[in-house]
Amino acid sequence: MISDKLLTGKHALVTGGSRGIGAAIARTLLSQGACVTLLGRNKESLCGTVQALKGLGGSGYELNYVVADITSSASVMAAFAQAVDVFGCIHILVNNAGQAHSAPFAKTDEVLWQQMLSVNLTGTFHCTQAALPSMLEAGWGRIVNVVSTAGLVGYSYVAAYCAAKHGVIGLTRALALELATKGITVNAVCPGYTETDIVKDAVANIVAKTQLSEDQAKAELAAHNPQKRLVEPDEVANAVAWLCLPGSAAMNGQALAVAGGEVM
Structure with a gap:
């Protein structure tokens, strides 16, 4: 893990911060000295994560949470205002919140689309717009969008998810150019397939629709990774x-695959 608390004095907001990748990101940023605000929809889950992370770090960890629906601009703006007050x-903004649902394209209705x-692309848009004024005022900022290898390549049966994640990559690149001289x-x-609730749901879906066991279904997903693991x-x-x-600071507009070599 990176050390030396190089983010002391910085305030980071992590969406989808109550579990999985979001909670891991919060823990790592805290270890670097940042103050961290977790954003999510479930207050109980957020409270539990705050208590768990505080327990790891002791009183020196600056940690808070706000509740918001990232598909709502008004909800996001109110939550970000609360975070700034604290x-x-x-x-630093980490747009980590997301959802994945699978369906054949012919059975992908407008509601799923x-x-x-709304969650994966528009939510990123809302949160980025809410965070930018603070960064522009400070003359320094970091926006990191947690996307998926689905933003870099195509996967069958998740056309809507892939389209949204490709959209986030496009937004990342366009905004990187627009803000390049602003600090x-x-x-x-x-990430490739990662040990998260989304992958657990994918495994359950495979098990329900095939004759595979849970271990076999997980291995099928891990097979995408040349390292043969999640x-x-x-x-x-x-x-x-x-x-x-x-x-x-020289890293800008990039999409880094954390996938064991799946995407090169």
């Missing part, structure tokens, strides 16, 4: 944290 200017776009970088981290949340978190460091 820890001040937001210097819009849900994937703000915009990058994406694209990625760990901490591995994604370390990549995110590195992009947030002051010394990573």
